Amino acid sequence: MFNDPCLEPLFPRRHVEELQTSLGNKTLYNSVSACNRCGICAAVCPTYQLYHQENFSPRGRNQILRLCLEGKIKLNKENRVLREALISCTLCGRCNEACAAQVPTAEHVLEMRRALGLRVLPRLLQSFLQLRDHKPRLFSTLTRTALILRRLWVVKIAWLFQITHLPGLTWINHLDDVLPARIIPLAKVLAKANVQANQENPELIYLPSLEAEFILPNIALATLRLAQKKYRTETWQNTATGLFSYVYGDLRQSRKMLRKLLARHAKTGNGKRPLLTDSVDVYLFLKRAPQLFSGRKLWQERAQNLAQNLLFVTDIFPTDSDDKIPSTPGSVQLERSALFERQGPAFEKAEKILTTLFGKNFVKCFYTDADTPAFGYTFVAPKNATRMSLKTVEKIARLQTQQVVTLSGLAALELAYVLKKFYPAAQATHFVHVNR
Numbered sequence: 001m002f003n004d005p006c007l008e009p010l011f012p013r014r015h016v017e018e019l020q021t022s023l024g025n026k027t028l029y030n031s032v033s034a035c036n037r038c039g040i041c042a043a044v045c046p047t048y049q050l051y052h053q054e055n056f057s058p059r060g061r062n063q064i065l066r067l068c069l070e071g072k073i074k075l076n077k078e079n080r081v082l083r084e085a086l087i088s089c090t091l092c093g094r095c096n097e098a099c100a101a102q103v104p105t106a107e108h109v110l111e112m113r114r115a116l117g118l119r120v121l122p123r124l125l126q127s128f129l130q131l132r133d134h135k136p137r138l139f140s141t142l143t144r145t146a147l148i149l150r151r152l153w154v155v156k157i158a159w160l161f162q163i164t165h166l167p168g169l170t171w172i173n174h175l176d177d178v179l180p181a182r183i184i185p186l187a188k189v190l191a192k193a194n195v196q197a198n199q200e201n202p203e204l205i206y207l208p209s210l211e212a213e214f215i216l217p218n219i220a221l222a223t224l225r226l227a228q229k230k231y232r233t234e235t236w237q238n239t240a241t242g243l244f245s246y247v248y249g250d251l252r253q254s255r256k257m258l259r260k261l262l263a264r265h266a267k268t269g270n271g272k273r274p275l276l277t278d279s280v281d282v283y284l285f286l287k288r289a290p291q292l293f294s295g296r297k298l299w300q301e302r303a304q305n306l307a308q309n310l311l312f313v314t315d316i317f318p319t320d321s322d323d324k325i326p327s328t329p330g331s332v333q334l335e336r337s338a339l340f341e342r343q344g345p346a347f348e349k350a351e352k353i354l355t356t357l358f359g360k361n362f363v364k365c366f367y368t369d370a371d372t373p374a375f376g377y378t379f380v381a382p383k384n385a386t387r388m389s390l391k392t393v394e395k396i397a398r399l400q401t402q403q404v405v406t407l408s409g410l411a412a413l414e415l416a417y418v419l420k421k422f423y424p425a426a427q428a429t430h431f432v433h434v435n436r
């Protein structure tokens, strides 16, 4: 019997055995081989648009992987061209949307990164963020301490003494540019608004994203308010989903985190309780979680069950007339920044709701337009991120949009930063805030 080639036969657990694609489950080799090299995707790939080189196109990335799997070229971490081709990919999934064969290039890129053991984020930042998976309490304490120190001007003092100019620490300056000036702890925000995080006899579990819990607590407040209109809600704070490890590190760790979440979900309300997220990245990742457990029946069933019970904020958004926006604040558009995919129910529902709320003031954009690379891409490839963000700003300015709605807190944060810098006439808002 013919066995599909595996990138690392000695370490198969670093890889996804069967990818969940729009055309059914496929082995990596079959998925990569579905690329017929037509090149249509190049027109929408932000990195190809910057470099105009084959290695930076989805087709190029797929061909590198196919040749590696066929043993025709060796995966080599020292190969600069290969490293750059892999690290530069934003994982945006625009290519998947444009491709007639629906080839999931972003997933292929992740498999290549895992095979090479590429460390993508700055080491200190990566280690710090990994604590959320390994030691969630320590992560939480350190984050709160870091936010207090920031309020005490420690970052500015470190910058004055050029400490943050040292190699490996320069990202701290950028972090200070992106984060809001004052960050109030979630518990205080909820207490001030008189909103309870956990209600009796809950019917829904709210899983705040990392940004909603630590950096932008108003997202968690708005989501809880929305959720509590329909459901008695409980909040699972400081719960890692495994997304971070899936994208930046280690698949084994990602599975470990997912198992914790799946076991907790299976024990709660007979595994039938709906689970709500405010981040489209988390939503898309959890929807494809079953692919991480092929051959492990119990976990795969649990992952499928969780995926079926998963809700995005657009699913609980009120559609009755009382909740319409009383006056429209100029034109509005939806930013499709996301990991892996830029289409599907979450985007369709958001677009429908925004059309209802804002009528003619909602401006639809074609998918070939630019969008902000999110999920930490600024730290991975800062120059690319700035050039891509400028294209986004051009698009927003061209359409004279005043409000740009995103489906993830991190995308809202990144976009707010570039708008403030280059086009302050427009503002970025997370979707949950349009209901104000």
Ligand code: SF4
Pocket (backbone or CB within 6 Å): 034, 035, 036, 037, 038, 039, 040, 041, 042, 058, 059, 062, 095, 098, 099, 100, 101, 102, 103, 105
């Ligand atoms: S990924 Fe799809 S669109 Fe791009 S070259 Fe391959 S088949 Fe064509």
Ligand code: SF4
Pocket (backbone or CB within 6 Å): 044, 045, 046, 047, 048, 057, 058, 061, 088, 089, 090, 091, 092, 093, 094, 095, 096, 105, 106, 109
């Ligand atoms: S995921 Fe985005 S950046 Fe990566 S190859 Fe596809 S279009 Fe290009």
